[in-house]
Amino acid sequence: EAGVNPYAGCLPMVIQLPVMWALYQAIWRTPELQNGKFLWMDLGKPDPYYILPVLAAVFTFLSSYIATLSVPKSSQTTMTKVMSYAMAIMVGIWAIVFQSAISLYWVISNLFQVGQTLVLQNPFKYRKEQEAKEEAERERQRKMRRAYKRLKRK
Incomplete structure (x- = not known):
């Protein structure tokens, strides 16, 4: 009715799954990435200071929140809001366990998505x-x- 495809929000996540799997495998199999360092973190190990997990959760929430701002209020449901919070929490928890390289990927990709949404859709x-x-x-x-x-x- 509102001209919004409910599957459009899931498509970027589905596209990211093979990228995430390839990134995980690349880190796991490449000694340079497994032992590499970037700023304060070892790319092959979880972030010891939990900075990236917090940033990943925050930027995941921001990207979904900003995306819902351009959807008419009548088509926003409680489930959409719950999914925004739940996905951010899940990404934050996964980022605690996964290697820092994956957490860094989440932070950068969601930061880029926030910027892209602000510039293109306003x-x-x-x-x-x-x-x-x-x-x-x-x-x-x-x-x-x-x-x-x-x-x-x-």
Whole structure:
């Protein structure tokens, strides 16, 4: 009804699965990645300071939250909101256990997705336009009621 495909939100996740599997296998089989270092972390081991898991969870939530801003309020469901929180928590927990390279991938890809959504879709502008349309419709309804009341009086 609202022109939104419910499977469109799942498609990027499904596309990421083979990439995640390939990344995991590359880290597991490549000694340079298994023993490599980047900033404070060993790429083949989980992040010891839990910085990447927290960032992965935060950026996962932000990317899903910003994506839902450009969806009409009428088509947003409680399940959509619950999935935003649940997915962020799941990614955060997985990032604690997985190698830092995978956590780094999640952080960078979700950060890129947030930036891309803000630049290309501008959900805040869309939300303002929707609110302006709703306000204009309410004002039109008010004027119609006033006009109808005036006609009844005569």
